Amino acid sequence: MAAFEPVLLQRLNKPECKTLEGYRADGGYRTLTRALKEMSPDQVTTVVKDAGLRGRGGAGFPTGLKWTFLPKGNSGPVYLCVNCDESEPCTFNNRYLIECDPHQVLEGIILASYAIRARVAYFYVRYEYGTGTRTMQRAIDELYAAGLLGKNILGTDFSLDVFVHRGAAAYICGEETGLIESLEGRRAWPRIKPPFPAIEGAFRKPTIVNNPETLANVVHIVERGGEWFKSLGVPPDPKNPRDAGSYGSKLYCISGHVNRPGIIELPMGVTLRELLEVHGGGVWKGRKAKGAIPGGNSMGICTEPEFDIPLDFNGPGKVGCLGLGTAAVTVFDETTSIVDVLHNICRFFAHESCGQCTPCREGTAWMLKIVERIKRGQGRLEDLSILEEVADKIGIMPGTTICGLADGAGWPVKTAIRKYRDEFKAYLREGTPKGGTSSGMRLSMAAGH
């Protein structure tokens, strides 16, 4: 197989492309110019829909399909919200996109706004991304100066304003309705659905919420066409009529106990093992891997023997993980205590649960208390079944919460216990991890730290 030529990250090492001038010299905004002049908004939507692009934020919802959910014949305003509240631990793909190539994301934003007929787009960025926020703002200012944003872009009828909105550092703001609430100036408590944002979103108007990586993909789909996009990645599983396929390339983040942590763009479907061994340089210090989180904490944990799963929208599900998530792989080596891993994960979710729905608010805190107690050496065997049970019963899958982040809080707990039950039992018996004391080590879970 020929080496894959990066698409989204093609300008990663071209710092001059951060400016409008540099980006244009590199061929930027050609696609936008062509689309605005030659294509109707519906044509753009159709191209994206036919390309089978699925959202890169975690849920993998078909992007073009989402755009078509906007009410037909709507005369009022439509908003585009860009969800750059990238708070999933170990996930930093959007950070690279907005810091290294802001204009690519902005071109995507303008294209998407054109397709959905939005005149205002909000770029919601997490508080911690100071550099990214400033880079985006600079790029937006450049665009206004160059007439690529504002009234009558490139002399067409299309006008667009883009506002950068910096969040106040909460995981829940990454949930699309939580993001909208936060954008409106309220506490980011996810809304009950229906109505979905496409019908009633920001300021009670139809709203599309997309991930920056998704929007960056839009640029290349419009430029090169859906056929090119479909030539990358994994086609749908013929046995599963509901599978929409995993086309295109994906930014994979590799972190944890690897020799070369970082970000790499690959066509969808690379196996976890290949990603780790080839692109991540293998496990550090010559050790073996014990397991990995395939796509951000909320997707659950897979063991070393399960590393052969392809990292596409279906792969992680085959080994009991929630899904691809953000495709941020965190590897932990054989010396890591699974209790430590779980403790760190539970701490994160107990801290980040928004507190709206009882099962998640109390459940995440309870799970943390239990895991803390297990870690202290005061665990009981029945704690494992309580943890499993609590984790099983929170989330939108059983229907007990408003948003899906509760599923994400439960998944790592149940996968960890089911897959490492023997180790947990041993820990419970001895009160210490196998072969030594609890290290108290913390994985650097927060993205980019």
Place this chain on the structure above:
Amino acid sequence: MATVYVNDKAVDIGDERLNCIQAAERAGVTIPHYCWHAALSVVASCRMCLVEVGERKVDEKGQVAIAMQPKVVPGCQTPVKDGMVIRTADAKAKDAQERTLESILLNHPLDCPVCDKAGECLLQDFSFQFGKAESRMVDEKNTPPNKPDLGPNVGLFTDRCIMCSRCVRFTREVSGTAELHVVNRGSHSEIDVFEGHPLANKLATNVVDLCPVGALSSKDFLYSQRVWNLKTVNSVCSGCSTGCSILVDSNKDIVYRLRPRFNPRAQGHFMCDEGRLGYHHVNDSARLGQYLVRGEQGTKAVEWAQAAGLCREKLAAEASKDPGRVWFVFSPSMTVEEAWLLANFAQKLSPFVKLVMGPVGVVGEDDTYPKDRKGRPVQPVKFTIRAEKAANLRGVQGILNHFQKDRATYQQFLAAAKSGQVDACLIAAGQSPQVYKPSVEEGDALSAVRFVAVQQMFSSPLTDRAHLVIPASAFSEIEGTLVNHAGLAQATKAACAPSRGLRTDGQFFLELLERKGLVHAANLRKEIAKAVPAFKPLEVGDLGEYGVFCEKLKEQS
């Protein structure tokens, strides 16, 4: 016509837009819920009302097929439609309810023995009905500090809070003042106010009723009674002409608490703090406790029948001389029945005695809610505190109009008394001191009157001038009818007995009329309905929980 099947029982819900909780209630099934409240927006966050729903279909052959949804859904957020199946007691729903309750109780202190809410607590009730007996949590509970001064009337036991956010939504949606909000995240979430902005709006204490647990507490009621010792009767607030339906909670003839009672025809779900706390005069030891006769030999206490006899004789004697110089002053707070009996007595003396409406307290302007953050009223209005501080102005007017159309005003009565044109007067059924306090000038005006009978709760410049002092009953001691600003006639029932030796106002008037028996409001209503056309709707006798409208009484004002 839509039919919904709740636990396999068919309920016809007509064309109404209901959610699962309401539909189940029609079927007599309780779906436990905390965050949902009929007067507030739906947030579906407590997850207590999780039920299973499905659809019932009948094919051409008459075969019934029920397709249930795989997930549990929150009943509050799920509208019902024709053919919907709701299952509240199947394994999945029961399991979800048990789990939610267990979660809620994880950090709840279970301090029921010292909690005011115990006995009327939804957490207790639902735990008993739907929960498990034991918690599996062995870890320490969160113990956030209490906030005893959330506002002048409300305190918060933070640890008891289950984060249903009803109180937050109340201050945002009904009072509009938005003092309350949620701080912190996850299991450390707490209800709080902003620094320097206490929960001090005029509807604030409603959050205590809304609170399904004992977290928000009324400072007025705190630690005063166990609720199971309280006797509750339906009554009507006498604070203003809104006429909020209320519940009076009393124990051994002491009133401890007023609570709003839902009445869609009157005020809705809530009541104002002024009305809620306006009961303390009832228990006041300074209330008049004896029938006093004041003569040249000094003041002496008499039995109630003696007092009534004296009153009757004196007024009759004066009326036989010149009935135009005998005045009866009615109070806008007395019940329709009392006004009817007293007016009948006056008529019996002579049709030419003068009937006067007493002073009507008016304070400021009608105060409507919600308000915005700057205190300006917002439409649509959800609650009104009326400026007219009279519980039954329209009802008493209706009675008086029946007997005398052209009446003098209270001011004219005082002027007449001052200029010596009044020989005898009966000033009836004084209002509560919050509503109206007689002035010294009013008392002085009566100095020239030969016989003054004053019926009041507290001694005042009027009772100081009285030849006969009649202790008046408080709203909690009487039974009768009150007509509010909209002509809604509501029944109020007696929560307490009058003090030893005293009789209610109505009973005293019956004695004046020399009628036998006790005051029985339902019978008197029928009597009034027959005699006075404006009160025709009262012929039902029992006005029910919500009362009946007397349109003509509304028109006359």
